[in-house]
Amino acid sequence: MKIVVIQEEIIQTDITPKELTERWKRLEQLPGIDEVVIEVPAHYPNIEQLHTYIGDADAVFGLWIGSDNMNEAFLSQHPNLKYVATLGHGWEKFDTEMTRKRGISISNTIYGSQTIAEYAFALLMDVCHHIGTHDTRIKTIDWSVPENHNEFCKSVTRQIELYDKTIGVIGLGAIGFAFAKMAQGFGMHVLAYSRHKKTGAEYDFIEQVSLDELLARSDFISLHTPHTPATEHMIDQDTIARMKDGVILINTARGALIDEQALADALATGKVLAAGLDVLTDEPPVCGSPLLTAPNTVITGHIAWLTRESRIRAIDMAIDNFRCYLEGHPVSIIN
Structure with missing residues (x-):
């Protein structure tokens, strides 16, 4: 199984990209994981960049969920994709029935x-x-x-x-x-x-x-x-x-x-x-x-979530959620 992580940019003073990357590498310890690719863009990618990053991945972490990516046109370019994790509590509206028909599980991360x-x-x-x-x-x-x-x-x-x-x-x-x-x-x-x-x-x-x-x-x-x-x-x-x-x-x-x-x-x-x-x-x-x-x-500028503790906790919870999915009892599923 191939996993792609779209690591969020650093927009605070008390954490480094390297620290987040090292935390994400814990995915490699999960059973059945063949490859973990951690992308570290300077800013959140646009749709075309997302296509490039996700490619033939089976699971992707760090996607901002909304109608611009959870649609047939976007998902048809990633037929292997079966698990999507957003690193936030919230998401924008999308076609949940369509994603279920495609066999994709979408989770949020209640870290904060x-x-x-x-x-x-x-x-x-x-x-x-x-x-x-x-x-x-x-x-x-x-x-x-x-x-x-x-x-x-x-x-x-x-x-x-x-x-x-x-x-x-x-x-x-x-x-x-x-x-x-x-x-x-x-x-x-x-x-x-x-x-x-x-x-x-x-x-x-x-x-x-x-x-x-x-x-x-x-x-x-x-x-x-x-x-x-x-x-x-x-x-x-x-x-x-x-x-x-x-x-x-x-x-x-x-x-x-x-x-x-x-x-x-x-x-x-x-x-x-x-x-x-x-x-x-x-x-x-x-x-x-x-x-x-x-x-x-x-x-203030949408910073309520932005503590060092919450950034680390989000990664840990997203990995734990994925472990539950792999074990057959998925949690925090939003579709």
């Missing part, structure tokens, strides 16, 4: 539940307390001037407490559940809406409600649901109108969950008090994107 939940909570804390703003202020004021001394112990932004407030979690998968547990630890009342109600004692601290009820009762809302046709623009003018006045919105899932113009308008009026976003519909953002100039908005 805690990592991404922590980042979502960091965004929440930042929009509530603006720590960076106050840090910059303290470091730039000339404290040798006596008249400036009254500027110490002063807040120039509203400070918002989380304790005893209600937070709504949309999407109660692994990331949403990790986030919900953090919110509970801060003494928040946790509501959640998910496509399927979760059962089990571990969910007892969460009040699972309808989307309408969550929108109406939540002081804060955090999005943790995949992007599908059903969830695209689920946060739009209509759903925002059903939210509490002054709600705070967090999104570390997918940018297309939000109608960005509707959110920008709501931020301008104060209907939405603030937003913390790690994802946008267009990445990088297009010129004139309404959220770039919206008030009370913190935006």
Whole structure:
């Protein structure tokens, strides 16, 4: 069996390509593996480059799943392909029935539940307390001037407490559940809406409600649901109108969950008090994107997943998932 790995580029300061490559070489230890080819492109390859890399492989790791590659035209050029692993939690819509008919198993890698939940909570804390703003202020004021001394112990932004407030979690998968547990630890009342109600004692601290009820009762809302046709623009003018006045919105899932113009308008009026976003519909953002100039908005560049620990964990989990596939009990299959 031939395996091709499309190793993701290094976009952080605390890990090297060599470290990732060495981790991927653990695939060679699996039974029945004849060849492991690790491609290390400078950037994620285009479609033609993907064809060249994948070639006659039986399995490929590191593909970003979507309709541009999970289609008949693309897959027909790789008749040996039977296993595809994306190294992320999420994926874009594709023809799942077609891939099943071709006998291809497609898996995701749920490596970053805690990592991404922590980042979502960091965004929440930042929009509530603006720590960076106050840090910059303290470091730039000339404290040798006596008249400036009254500027110490002063807040120039509203400070918002989380304790005893209600937070709504949309999407109660692994990331949403990790986030919900953090919110509970801060003494928040946790509501959640998910496509399927979760059962089990571990969910007892969460009040699972309808989307309408969550929108109406939540002081804060955090999005943790995949992007599908059903969830695209689920946060739009209509759903925002059903939210509490002054709600705070967090999104570390997918940018297309939000109608960005509707959110920008709501931020301008104060209907939405603030937003913390790690994802946008267009990445990088297009010129004139309404959220770039919206008030009370913190935006980062899709980095919630980007810790050293998560990069290593993603590789280890992808290999473990593949081992399960080879042993006849596949896990994390999304098609």
